[in-house]
Amino acid sequence: MRPRFAAAVALTATAAIALTGCTKKNETDTAGGTDAGSKTYKVAFVPKLQGVPYFEAMNAGGKEAAAALGNVEWLYQGPTQADAAAQADIVRSYIQQKVDALIVAPNDPDSMAPLLQQAKDAGIHVATADTDAPSSVREVFVNQATAEGIGQGLTDALLKAMGGKGKYAIVSCGQTAENLNSWIEVQKAYTKEKYPEAQIVDIVYAGEDQAKATQMATDLMNAHPDLTGLVGECTSSAPGVAQAVKDAGKIGKVFTVGLGTPQAMKPYLQDKSSTAAILWDVENLGYLTAWAGAQIAQGKPFAATNNVSSELSAVEYTEADKMLLLGPALAITDQNVDQFNY
Template identity: 75%
Template sequence: MYKKSKLTTMAALALAGMLAMSGCTSKNDAPAPGAGDSASAKIKVAFVPKLAGIPYFEAMNAGGKAAAADMGNVEWLYQGPTTADAAAQADIARSFIQQKVDSLIVAPNDPDSMAPLLKEAETAGIKVGTSDTDAPNSVRQVFVNQASEEGIGEALTDAIMEPMGGAGKYAIVSCGETAENLNAWIAVQKAYAAKKYPEAELVSVVYAGEDQAKATSMATDLMNANPDLTGLVGECTSSAPGVAQAVKDAGKIGKVFTVGLGTPMSMAPYLKEGSSSASILWDVKALGYLTAWAGVQLAEGKPFAATNNVGPGLDAVTYDEATKTLLLGPALKITPTNVDNYDY
């Protein structure tokens, strides 16, 4: 995984052998996409996150930039809405279609409303994909998935049940109500907890959007409405610190336990003080790196192999042809002992 010391060591040498074949043409051949020295000849890979300006997607952006720098023939374009709004996200996707980028990859706030935009892009000759969260009923040609649904859902459940002793009442504070990935993880959590932790009770699932302050407020309301609540799960990178902050504000550290999907730097103070027991995530910069690489593969018409050597730390990325899914790898458990290894 990409830690401080590893991400910075990525260099063009890691991908030189692979790119030498794709970036070179003889003088009588038509130039391959991205060939040439001018900026206009670069492969344009555009990524539209759910929300710009939050640590999670800024880390993905950093990874995408690193991949573009390593590959050399790539222009990485990144723009997202300032609120987690499906219509605003669609406007940005539409602008990239008008710019005639080579590949358009989106993390949809609403998969159903994004699907027509992806179709529009495909019709315009643009390669399309999803990353971080999917639009499975769209024409997307690849989904860059951070970890399996089962891996994330089960890891979150085990992480919250450990300090709760496998029993008691808990609640989930999620983010976007229509987010495909969040809802898939929650479904796994419900089924897995019912089977493995029959003495635990999920009392509520609420949705705070991508708003940390709202997540804190909702978590506070859940504790007030359920005085015997002993667990809170923050389902995304804004609600994970949000639920931990609520427990801290209520003076219930050690009485109400929290876990979530939080970025390391945002969770570090909560992990160290004990208001959060663990964060379940993945290497977000690596996800951005893989997203950029996937966009280039699509633009160049290259098929994905069953196992792909993308670069340092990403030398065995699997691809499932049936679901058209690239899988970054297993979920990562972030604790007080390893949180300082990550710089995002």
């Protein structure tokens, strides 16, 4: 009796969740366009998830831009987990609020595309930032760095520490994360081309789990006793690989680099278990995102080179792929880590 009851209850719960998910879908077809006339433009940004330092730093930059520009109201809300459905609900609510510009860092670019179409139909200017939805109606993509910039930055920083040769492995996160995979492709090609004596021996996927990333890095060091380098491809595996090297007592023998946020990487940069964190100035990315939102809300076109602020005096725009590029990737080391408060 009991297990059958449990199964029935579980089914009912699932069905209820599925139903509530569906009923919300078709509520927002009627909104009309209202972007003209108002002096203050509402620019909304929906991150992949909120509460993590990365997107909170973007939020800080966005707020700063709104204050500097004067005619922008910056709105920021994201799901508490990197979940495409929860993110879609927030996007729909912004469509209903009839914001002037809606910028999304999509968790799932494919499922976000029809929602962006809905927003456009409602007269809202749409854009993407941080992660693109290439096959959507977005007017601009605010790109933090090119895949080449990041992949080459990671490879150069690691191989410099490894002396230009040796075996290294990559601990990545989501196996289907498109941006991570595009960086890995660059790392593979660039290593082969520029460092013929270096070799990537394995690429493993730990999800967003720090402890798992650390354990996998430990296993990789055991699997390849001659390993001298590790790359943590995302913000949870970057400190993970460094921790593994530290725990194994291999600081100075195995070098690590990673895509980590400065404050999280600070202890590892200081004890040398991590050589460098490759990132970009996230606050500036937020600033540029808010600025771009204000531009499209006002219907202003982008120039080939844009003077956004004193720190962002020459932001390049490419018309072919409608992309604003923040600039080259940034290497964070124990020397400059204190400049960043996120």
